[in-house]
Amino acid sequence: MEKIISVKNLRKTYKKETAVENVCFDLTPGSIMGLLGTNGAGKTTTLKMITNLCSKNNGKIVIDNVSLDENPELALSKVGAALDTPSFYQELTARENIECFAHLYENIPKGQVMELLDYVGLSSQAEKKVKKFSLGMKQRLALARAMLGQPKLIILDEPANGLDPQGQINLYRLICDMAKERNTTFIVSSHQLHDMEKFCTDILILDKGKSILQGKTEEILSETTNIVDCILEETKTARSILFECQGISLISENGNQFTVRLENICFDEFIKKLVANHLHIRYLSMRKHSLQDLFLKLTGGAEPCIH
Numbered sequence: 001m002e003k004i005i006s007v008k009n010l011r012k013t014y015k016k017e018t019a020v021e022n023v024c025f026d027l028t029p030g031s032i033m034g035l036l037g038t039n040g041a042g043k044t045t046t047l048k049m050i051t052n053l054c055s056k057n058n059g060k061i062v063i064d065n066v067s068l069d070e071n072p073e074l075a076l077s078k079v080g081a082a083l084d085t086p087s088f089y090q091e092l093t094a095r096e097n098i099e100c101f102a103h104l105y106e107n108i109p110k111g112q113v114m115e116l117l118d119y120v121g122l123s124s125q126a127e128k129k130v131k132k133f134s135l136g137m138k139q140r141l142a143l144a145r146a147m148l149g150q151p152k153l154i155i156l157d158e159p160a161n162g163l164d165p166q167g168q169i170n171l172y173r174l175i176c177d178m179a180k181e182r183n184t185t186f187i188v189s190s191h192q193l194h195d196m197e198k199f200c201t202d203i204l205i206l207d208k209g210k211s212i213l214q215g216k217t218e219e220i221l222s223e224t225t226n227i228v229d230c231i232l233e234e235t236k237t238a239r240s241i242l243f244e245c246q247g248i249s250l251i252s253e254n255g256n257q258f259t260v261r262l263e264n265i266c267f268d269e270f271i272k273k274l275v276a277n278h279l280h281i282r283y284l285s286m287r288k289h290s291l292q293d294l295f296l297k298l299t300g301g302a303e304p305c306i307h
């Protein structure tokens with residue numbers, strides 16, 4: 001199958017600290033990979049190595065069949081990126097900004113700048129100075145800039161940072177549309193697990209520089225593990241029963257709200273156990289595990305999880 005990017009055994013060390021170790025992944029055209037991990041997990045360092053903004057100590061990166069080591073110019077001509085907080089010439093308009101960057105490329109057709117602004121929903125703001133733009137508008141403009149030259153791979157480091165919930169959804173919808181309509185491949189780092197679960201075709205979770213989970217989102221989430229969200233009275237008793245019961249593992253708790261994973265018992269048996277222990281059930285709901293449940297389990301975090 002055609003690969004847009006192939007990464008093998010990527011490693012980066014800063015003096016004594018290993019920031020990224022043995023990271024490997026392949027992506028096919030039109031896929032969107034969510035790069036996840038706690039603060040300091042190695043996401044930005046990975047993205048910087050792929051865009052040649054930082055050197056690597058080991059590993060191989062091939063972009064659209066071109067080795068980044070052997071022909072960096074050609075390999076990077078296939079990549080668009082927005083890695084930092086978007087920065088633009090404040091006194092220039094959105095159109096002028098994108099035109100400036102377009103000069104860095106060969107053969108950008110004249111109409112492409114307006115077409116890109118239109119695509120990211122900024123055509124009506126094209127003649128507005130960037131200093132008057134909101135953060136959400138700048139994020140969209142950064143996406144338009146990353147799309148210049150129609151790259152096959154676009155890399156975005158926390159693109160939804162600072163956006164309101166509606167702005168975040170709109171941005172991710174735009175990325176999904178682009179992946180579907182233009183077959184563009186994306187690598188997007190983020191802490192927004194609910195959004196990543198909805199929009200990404202692939203997931204890679206890093207922890208202390210190492211990959212701890214990766215694969216197709218659908219496959220990762222289709223495991224049959226059953227998660228139960230419940231609100232129980234008699235919090236102390238409930239807690240000790242949930243802790244002690246075989247086949248049940250407590251994922252998170254917040255007062256009398258608990259989220260548990262049923263390992264070896266079915267839902268009916270779980271309810272029977274609660275009733276047999278005279279626990280008063282105020283709320284009970286079973287679901288498959290979410291990306292957030294998995295993330296917290298794998299990275300050792302804990303957070304209230306009642307939905």
Ligand SMILES: Nc1ncnc2c1ncn2[C@@H]1O[C@H](COP(=O)(O)OP(=O)(O)OP(=O)(O)O)[C@@H](O)[C@H]1O
Pocket residue numbers: 014017018019037038039040041042043044045046
């Ligand atoms: N220039 C640098 N010099 C030394 N150490 C660095 C440098 N850049 C990153 N690191 C270290 O490498 C590790 C990975 O950092 P990185 O920025 O890649 O993490 P991240 O997953 O992007 O984190 P965040 O979610 O906070 O953005 C961290 O321990 C960080 O302190």
